[in-house]
Amino acid sequence: MADTITTRSKDYSQWYIDLVRSAKLADYSDVRGCMVIRPNGYAIWEKMQAALDRMFKETGHVNAYFPLFIPESYIAREAEHIEGFAPECAVVTHGGGEELAEKLYVRPTSETIIWASYKKWIQSYRDLPILINQWANVVRWEMRTRLFLRTSEFLWQEGHTAHATKEEAAEEVLRMISIYKKFAEEYMALPVIMGKKTDSEKFAGADETYCIEALMQDGKALQAGTSHHLGQNFAKAFDCQFQTCEGRLDYVWATSWGVSTRLIGALIMAHSDDRGLVLPPKLASRQVVIIPILRGDKAAVIEQAEAIACSLKKHGIPAFVDSSEQNSPGWKFAEYELQGIPLRIELGPRDIAEKKCIAARRDTLEKTELTLDDSLPLEVSEILNTIQQNLYDRALLFRAEHTVEVSDYEEFKHSVENGFVIAHWDGTAETEAKIKEETKATIRVLPEEDDYISAYAMHEPGTCIYSGRPAARKVVFAKAY
């Protein structure tokens, strides 16, 4: 018997772990809370990186790299920042066998070390804006970890920009959260709600935090990306002033934004099923697997399979043939379904005689016949597009079916177990905290998208779900990862 995965209905959390490990995406390491990202998992990250990196560059950003180690004094510069991050930092106290004069923090995020450089680089408004992104690893000493979703070390990208005006920084914050939304929806086939965080859910050191929130199959929300307006907080902490075009001195305005390997977790939990991973074609490094049925004239079957792979590759579709005789076709079907290859083509002597092949979709498990002629690459390409679209539509439908609007607190408590709950909030941190304490649900997002706002009449005044006081607007609640 091969690996079996716990079903989602039996134990969602165990299903997730089983899937990650049996699809060979990641493995536990001997270091507490740290994981090994295996080639199958890393390939997804590389596809994500490629798409995001292109979008960043198209909007004028450049890549750079800053040190892994941050002097303790830097971390301590910004009050909220150190309060938020210091408790979960790994700290280096020795180097070269000697105790260090100043402790070095392994970066939990790089605002401080980057702003130490920006201070040196910025004198005039002519030096602005600075639009830098960094691909890096960061470390946060988490209490409890989960593969991809929360590990002590993780991979991410962090953009850090510097601007002459508050407005320009605000535009950047929105530009980047919009890119994240576009990426989530177009590449990950993952519908997300874009909007603002409440003050208590904000990034440590930010004036405003924007986020994209996604819904997983178990009804829990996952923050998939964030973009922060840092105001002048870090510029002030690092004494970073510039001369404006009017000749005045002013502090620089800052943003930072990031997504991490957590996106891989989001991808898994949004689309996959009890047979294993389901990958959107745009993030699959291998989109088509061709499985020859080796009987009769084996060489002829393999030759035909290779020919198909070759013609697909010529049309930009990454395809490969598994002609090994060590495993049966049935084994291969199951294995590549587990790995989430979007499309499988089965090809045997019977098919070749009839000039056709079988195509099996991973998302629906449907099998269809395709004709073996020059139109094949085009047909395959269309199926892949259909799969990509279907995954998005399916996830969007799921979200719609798991979003409810409530005005009664008892109903709220019940509904919040199943997905997003839209309700009126009086705008106070006290109410937010009480609700979290009683239900473990948090305010995920104050939506900023017109479509979403009008669909749920988010700006309609009403009565707070908890306090009964007047509420200016509705917000989106959920239990979160």
Add this chain to the structure above:
RNA sequence: CGGGGCAUGGCGCAGUUGGUAGCGUGCCUGCUUUGGGAGCAGGAGGUCCCGAGUUCGAGUCUCGGUGCCCCGACCA
């Protein structure tokens, strides 16, 4: 940091009142197979987490460590 659980071939597990360490799967060799995780035969692979103790004898009992996983509080 609180509560629970686990530690035995690569992986998953069993191991009775303390008495020669086993099963499934995977791996290697060969043959037969191949349209939904193939069959037969042969084979390799173990400081039973670490340390002390009890005992003629400890995977098993006692004490002390360590590590990991799960459930909560913190978090992308």
